[in-house]
Amino acid sequence: MRLITVKRVTKVEKRFTPKMGELLTKVTYIRKHILSIPIQTIHKYRETYYGKIKDCKSCELAR
Structure with a gap:
């Protein structure tokens, strides 16, 4: 059994960019x-x- 592992998790989050405004994206x-x-x-x-x-x-994170 390994004590230390590295995992990858994908979530859908609200983000904010000045050019596009608020968007939903996979992070x-x-x-x-x-x-x-x-x-x-x-x-x-x-x-x-x-x-x-x-x-x-x-x-940035959405407000």
Whole structure:
């Protein structure tokens, strides 16, 4: 049994960009787990409407 695992989880979230306004997008989180308890988010990225992959730092959480 492994103590440390890395898991990928995809959620649909509301995001806000100044150019497009509010949008719903799929956000993928890569997290480190110890005994199935999430410890640290290593990276998160989102998929755009056109299928491109972007970092989540370019958009904010919706208000």
